[in-house]
Amino acid sequence: MSTPALDGTAGDPGRTVRVVIVDDHAIFRSGLKADLDPRIEVVGEAGTVEQAIEVIGRTRPEVVLLDVHLPGGLGGGGREVIAGSAALRGTTKFLALSVSDAAEDVVAVIRAGARGYVTKTISGAEITDAVYRVAGGDAVFSPRLAGFVLDAFGTAPADIADDELDKLSARELEVMRLIARGYSYKEVAKELFISIKTVETHVSAVLRKLQLSSRHELTKWAAERRLL
Amino acid sequence: MTTVPVRPPLVRSSDRIIAGVCAGLAEHLGWPVRMVRIGMAVAALAGGAGLVFYGWLWIMVPTADESAKRNARRPASPIAPAVSIAPAVSMPPNQSAAVGPSLWSDAYSPGYPSGPVAPPLGGPAAAGPVGYSSAANPAPSGPYVAGAPSQAEGTAAVPGTGAWFRVRNMRYGKEILLGAGLLLVAAILIARLLGVEVPLGTLIPAAAILGGAAIAWMQLDETRRAGLVDKTKADQAGGWARLAAGLALVVAGVLVMVSGSGSWEQTWLALLASVAVLGGVALVLLPWGLKFWRDLETERAGRVRETERAEIAAHLHDSVLQTLALIQRRAANEHDVVRLARAQERELRGWLFRDPARDAGQLSDRIKAAAAEVEDGLGNAVDVVSVGDTAMTDRHEALVQASREAMLNASRHGGGPVSVYLEVSDGGAEVFVKDRGSGFELHTVPADRLGVRESIIGRMKRHGGSAEINSSPDGTEVRLKLPAAAEDNGEGKS
Secondary structure, rough: OHHHHHHHOOOOOOOOOOOOOOOHHHHHHHHHHOOOOOOOOOOOOEEEHHHHHHHHHHHHOOOEEEOOOOOOOOOOHHHHHHHHHHHHHHEEEEEEEEOOOHHHHHHHHHHHHHEEEOOOOOOHHHHHHHHHHHHHHOOEEEEHHHHHHHHOOOOOOOOOOOOOOOOOHHHOOOOOOOHOOOOOOHHHHHOOOOOOOHHHHHHHHHHHHHHHOOOHHHHHHHHHHOOO | OOOOOOOOOOOOOOOOOOOOOHHHHHHHHOOHHHHHHHHHHHHHHHHOOOHHHHHHHHHHEHHHHHHHHHHHHHHHHHHHHHHHHHHHOOOOOOOHHHHOOOHHHHHHHHOOOOOOOOOHHHHHHHHHOOOHHOOOOOHHHHHHHHHHHHHHHHHHHHHHHHHHHHHHHOOOHHHHHHHHHHHHHHHHHHHOOOOOOHHHHHHHHHHHHHHHHHHHHHHHHHHHHHHOOOOOHHHHHHHHHHHHHHHHHHHHHHHHHHHHOHHHHHHHHHHHHHHHHHHHHHHHHHHHHHHHHHHHHHHHHHHHHHHHHHHHHHHHHHHHHHHHHHHHHHOOOOOHHHHHHHHHHHHHHHHHHHOOOOOEEHHHHHHHHHHHHHHHHHHOOOEEEEOOEEOOHHHHHHHHHHHHHHHHHHHHEEEEEEEEEEEEOEEEEEEEEEEOOOOOOOHHOOOHHHHHHHHHHHHHOOOOOEEEEEEEEEEEEEEEEEEEEOOOOOOOOO
């Protein structure tokens, strides 16, 4: 799946970013390493939950490219790695990577604390861009993730009376819709006559809501949908 | 055969005065309810026969709900034959000849377990590779797809029907047995009335033994029948009760028969002795029994797992391995490889994440199908994101057609992946088709090119919707909007 939302300005493209790749398929790890931009330094690799927690704790990378489905641990996969690396929260950021686009996988790993979600068929340039974006503290939303968010929160904007975590504001809805339609952050900014920074702020706010909302519909929704 | 009118099953109706017996009976016999009720009341006056009959029906005839529940469980049982006949349906090796030796044998060995494989009742095999058959080189898939499912069904069908006959014959076994028993009692009573000496002392214990044995054996047959399929707690509890009742009847019958006289003291002693012996035997045999039971359970679980594995293996073989073989042959053609990989990915995703509870034919399914078709045809990735869904109507059909046309255009002229977004809300359905091509101006499109003007804009307008085309050097986006009609406002939305 392509993720055209990821082009344009991202973080600070000049500097080197230290990443750890966590995936149980060695072939995929080496392929991803070859695909990544040379400015991205792969400081460690891991294939299981235990290895991942150990490697992340030792190397303290800026970004972890994290497969959602991992062997080992208690069977929690990527979620468990994020939970096991809680001590590094704030310095290390997680970008979830998966072949699955089942809703419950996506939403579970985002709610565990990942800053974004991309599918494995994404190109090397796109994933480089996503790494920079996550390293810079922004969220990475693929069109499909935006679709999940719209489906989960509903497409009606929040009233003042609503709990702000349970609904998206009208502006956030607009941004999510455009991302779901395949717009890049830059194109969203152009379409809505706002700056890219503002788009990033909206996206981060949506991510926060997705992570923090206790809206029971959200979990129920995620459990009900096996596929979208 | 066909001249016999098909009667509705005898169940207790919900249209009831006491227990719905009369209404149910009337429905079953095709008589007016009032007549049946009056008849029943009159019969009740005749020595209480009506009351007895009513009570009997009350006990024996299930309510409509119970009956439906019982019938709903039945179709599950044909799975059991599929499990037990597994060894019979191993793939005949000569099939490889029909398919093309290299393709089949290469793909065959890694995917299949070495043991016998039963495609369970043609399910996954018949489902077949959806994307595959429409892909570039369908030639090798032809014979296999056509041949294998029919083979599997052909073999599986025979034991399946056999099991059904047995189930059908057993259905009224209980009632027939009970009737026979009652007839026997009536015969004895009449015989005694006529003055014939009936050796009751021997007959009653014998009847008890027979009855107990019948109850216990019926139980055994039923467990075997339901077998691997469903073992709910309630069933088991009922089974145990039945087994205990049967055992008690047989033991009592044997005791009375052996002790002969039927004096309480003797019977009591004999009972104690027999229970003690039984207990001793049970104590000795218990470990073996438990071990045997556990082995049986393990084997059962293993067989269920094996069937699941066989289903997965069969599916992977039909789809993924075939596609991989094709990809190897066409490795030189990057376009074909990507197209095959995409089609296979889509098919596998559909299989892995399919939700059998969801009914097909929703708008999002149709849009996704259209995207898949365009993707297969032009080899350009078309990604669909959908929010909300609705049941299809004629107007939605127009929306799907217009979307398809837009996807075709985007894929043909845009280059690069196409993004499709479908949103269904109370206000209506919207579809956005976006590409990243160099864009075009609508007025520069020749008037005789009907694609955009007719198939997209015109079609949407005719069905009360609208279409808007936004083109820039960065790409083109087609926006289709179909407001909800007044009558189906919000209906069917999930």
